[in-house]
Amino acid sequence: MKLAFLGTGLATTLHSKTMKAVAPTVERWYASRDQSRAESARARFGGAGAITGYEAALARPDIDVVLIALPPSLHLDWTLRALEAGKHVILEKPPLLQSADFATVGDAARRLNRQVMVAENYFYKPLTRLLRDTIARGDLGDLRFIQLNALKRQATGDWRDDPAMTGHGALFEGGIHWVSLLASLGLTVARVQAAQAGDRAGLDRSVQVTLEYAEGPVATLSYSWELGGLINGVRWSACHGTTGTLRFETNGILAFQTGRRRRAVVPGVRDLAGYRAMLADFFEAIRQNRSPAYGLALAERDLRLVELAYSSLHTR
Numbered sequence: 001m002k003l004a005f006l007g008t009g010l011a012t013t014l015h016s017k018t019m020k021a022v023a024p025t026v027e028r029w030y031a032s033r034d035q036s037r038a039e040s041a042r043a044r045f046g047g048a049g050a051i052t053g054y055e056a057a058l059a060r061p062d063i064d065v066v067l068i069a070l071p072p073s074l075h076l077d078w079t080l081r082a083l084e085a086g087k088h089v090i091l092e093k094p095p096l097l098q099s100a101d102f103a104t105v106g107d108a109a110r111r112l113n114r115q116v117m118v119a120e121n122y123f124y125k126p127l128t129r130l131l132r133d134t135i136a137r138g139d140l141g142d143l144r145f146i147q148l149n150a151l152k153r154q155a156t157g158d159w160r161d162d163p164a165m166t167g168h169g170a171l172f173e174g175g176i177h178w179v180s181l182l183a184s185l186g187l188t189v190a191r192v193q194a195a196q197a198g199d200r201a202g203l204d205r206s207v208q209v210t211l212e213y214a215e216g217p218v219a220t221l222s223y224s225w226e227l228g229g230l231i232n233g234v235r236w237s238a239c240h241g242t243t244g245t246l247r248f249e250t251n252g253i254l255a256f257q258t259g260r261r262r263r264a265v266v267p268g269v270r271d272l273a274g275y276r277a278m279l280a281d282f283f284e285a286i287r288q289n290r291s292p293a294y295g296l297a298l299a300e301r302d303l304r305l306v307e308l309a310y311s312s313l314h315t316r
Contacts, residue, residue, distance in 0.1 A: 001283070002048070003090075004029040004057040006078060007069035008041040011092045015067060015119070016045040018275040023283050031057035054078060058085040065286060067119075068092060071165040072173075076101050079116060083108045088286050089116045094176050095299055097167045099307055102300040109296075117282050117292050118299035122177040123184050124277040126268025127252025131239065132185050139261055140241025146185075146219035149235040149250055150178050153228030161203065169203030172306055175223035179209065179309070180302040182221060188214040194309035198226065209309050 003019075003026055005012045012030070019026060030041035031051040038050035051057045057066060058081055066082045067090040068075055075096055082089045083105075095118045096102065109116045122128060135143055159165040160173055171179075171194070183189050189211050197206040206224035213219070229235060235250040244259025252272055255265040271277055278294070285292040 001025070001064050001286070002027040002029060002062055003065040003067060004031050004051060004060075004063045005041070005067050005069055006031050006054045006057060008032050008037050009069060011069035011119075012041060012067070013045075014275065015069070015279070016041075016047075018279055020046070022276050022279045026283065029057065029063065055081075058082055058087065061086075063087060065090065071159045071162075072097055072167055073165045076105070079105055080108055083112050083114050083116070086112070086114070088114050090282060091116065091118045093118060093120055094167075094172055094303065094306075096303065099300050099304040102296055102303075106296050113289065115285055115289060115291065116296060117285065118294065118296070119278065119282075120177065120180050120294050120299060120302065121274040121278045122181045123294040123298070124271075124274035124281070125181070125252055126271060126274070127248065127255075128181050128184055128274070130248075130252070130255060130265060130267045131181075131246070134239070134246055134257070136186050139244060139257065140239060140246060140259065141243030143215075143217040143239060143241045145238075145240045146182065146217060147238050147240070148178055148182065148219065148221045149237045150175070151222055151224045151227040151229065151235060152233050154225040156225070163203060166203075168306075168310060169207075170205045170225045171207045171209070171223055171309060174225070175207060175209070175221065176302060176306050178221050178223060179211075179305050180298075182211055182219050183302055183305055184298075187217060189305060190214040192305050192308040193312045196313055197224070204313075207309070207313075211305075 027048040029049050030038050030047050031054050032038040035052040042050040065088045068078050069092045072094050079089050105116055166173055191212040194207055194209045196204045205226050209221040211219040237250045239246045246257045248255035252267045257263045281292045
């Protein structure tokens with residue numbers, strides 16, 4: 001199998017490192033409009049080759065898969081081009097500018113018998129599985145609150161500051177991962193509301209999102225690119241039920257359960273971010289030409305929830 005990265009930024013760096021461990025037999029090629037950038041990426045990540053131009057990557061009959069690691073505004077166009085060229089597609093998150101575009105992508109994928117996968121690694125995180133299993137077993141009694149603390153300090157200074165390229169701000173670009181996690185706990189999201197903190201004139205950088213579940217619990221997500229901690233990125237969150245509480249480091253490093261059942265859990269440090277499980281599932285889905293566990297329907301759901309959050313901001 002041969003895979004070409006379209007784009008050589010941070011997402012390409014993260015996925016390249018994981019692929020070397022998870023899928024060493026997959027040939028990695030690096031495409032950029034700048035020949036020197038393509039060659040630099042190939043050299044840094046030990047790739048099979050460099051390609052000048054995204055069109056050139058799609059034109060190669062030996063490339064089986066493309067991973068689109070470009071700004072979100074370019075995703076729809078290059079996804080459709082890749083499908084027409086006979087390639088399977090892995091889309092970096094956020095996948096599309098609007099959830100309505102999934103219909104167009106899904107129709108093209110079915111017509112051309114190719115898979116389109118959205119790289120939502122949080123769906124595959126060990127933490128997500130721990131929360132889902134704990135809730136399903138009723139370990140905490142009747143669940144009441146989920147408080148998710150995802151505050152960090154993140155500099156941008158690139159296309160992420162351009163509304164035309166990204167569509168929205170921090171919640172859309174990064175917070176969508178946490179919205180996906182909260183929507184993947186075996187509960188049904190019935191209502192979404194959001195409030196923007198700080199300067200409301202530009203793109204959002206700090207947002208509070210509330211998700212109400214049909215089963216009764218309420219989740220709050222505090223997401224920010226402006227608030228660092230003593231160790232940036234290390235934070236504590238909790239699930240509260242009538243007979244117990246599960247407190248966990250937000251990334252999933254460690255969890256403590258108190259109440260009726262007491263335990264300490266290390267969900268899975270080896271694949272803390274879920275990239276290994278995600279890519280293993282994706283490559284097997286490509287080999288079998290089937291939908292992965294995190295398919296287009298779930299990706300559309302998550303983007304629609306983020307759209308509802310933004311809609312509540314704009315209508316207030």
